[in-house]
Amino acid sequence: MQPISQRICCFVTCILFLCASECWAQSGTAKPSATPAGQITGRVVNSGGEPLPGASIYAGSILGNVRGKTVTADSHGDFKIDGLEQGLYNMFANMPGYVFVSKTPTGDSPGYYRIGDSVIFTLTKGGVITGTVTGPNGPLVGVGTFATRVRDAAGKKILTAIPSGFERRTDDRGVFRFYGLPPGAYIVTAMRPRVGTIVPSSYDLDVPTYYPSATRDTAAQIIVHEGDEITADIQYRGEPGHAV
Known part of the structure; x- marks a missing residue:
């Protein structure tokens, strides 16, 4: 007959073996829980609250670790972005x-959005500035024109050191056209082209001409409101610059 101590030792060993077997079986059948995907919904409207079908809507993770998604608003201006992982x-x-x-x-994360949020985007019709650049002999072709926003819709000054923003080159009629402009005050400049220029142009040595036919100090500002289309013809000065 075995001593009591040996029998107790065998009993404890059996218990430990059974517990280990049960844990192994459970760990072998456990499946990792998948992070549920969700959606963000909303609508795109104009300033009058009317839907804007065909608008593009983009959602991208603020961490940049998930590829962004782009969808198109339907005929009612509504959109739904599916398959989004949890996050902002x-x-x-x-x-x-x-x-x-x-x-x-409509969620509780101003500036960012979470799964389940609904958002309303408001877009306004942009303004238009168009006109013709002319010289002593008529319309000028291939002049670079720039629309620089110098004040916002509230009249607050926007600091810009050089002509910036939108650039359009005059066509064969000497016509330029800027569209989709945010409300505000603009100055329009005619000068040598700056974008995509390889071959020298006849305007390269000229100082910029500002609407209507002025220097920078006397340039007239053009006030643009939502949906405005404004004509701003420019009489090109053609004055040569000076080397410093």
């Missing part, structure tokens, strides 16, 4: 000729 998202809406105004989340 930046969102934007865009439509040619329109300007982004605001986004209104």
